[in-house]
Amino acid sequence: MAEETTGKVKSGKTFDSAYGFSFSIAAGLVLFIAGLVISLTLGEGTSIGLIFGIPLLVAGLVIPLFMMRDLFRTKEIKEPCPNCGATIRTSDATLQLRCESCQQVINVREGKLFPAE
Ligand SMILES: [Zn+2]
Numbered sequence: 784m785a786e787e788t789t790g791k792v793k794s795g796k797t798f799d800s801a802y803g804f805s806f807s808i809a810a811g812l813v814l815f816i817a818g819l820v821i822s823l824t825l826g827e828g829t830s831i832g833l834i835f836g837i838p839l840l841v842a843g844l845v846i847p848l849f850m851m852r853d854l855f856r857t858k859e860i861k862e863p864c865p866n867c868g869a870t871i872r873t874s875d876a877t878l879q880l881r882c883e884s885c886q887q888v889i890n891v892r893e894g895k896l897f898p899a900e
Contacts, residue, residue: 803850803851804851806850807846807847807850807851808847810846810847810850811843811844811846811847812843813843814839814840814842814843814846815839815840815843815844816843817839817843818835818836818837818838818839818840818841818842818843819836819840820836821835821836821839822835822836822837822840823836857874857875857876858874858875858894859872859873859874859875860872860873860874860875860877860891860894860895860896862894862895862896863896864882864884864885864887864889864896865887865889865896865897865898866882866885866887866889866898867882867884867885867887869882869883869884869885871883871889871896873891875891875893875894877891878890878891879891879899887899
């Protein structure tokens, strides 16, 4: 039988991710527009606008990607089962799971495994 998990995602984490997501999009957009304005207004006939504008354009595209990569990276947990000692692999996005070896329901809290009541 396949691994049976009662995988619930923390509601607080979803809110933080949504907030960080829109913030990184907004920051990227501001940089991108600033870069676009600078390269269009100062760029006429000179390379000054391109020198300042292009890095801003690139930053506007790259920074949100970096921030988002950080947001969606979940910490992997590899801990022994508190009931039977079998190694359990899960992520910190999991709230509760069932041990494959002993079928005990395990709660996941701050990277540690606790037997459910
Ligand atoms: Zn177990």
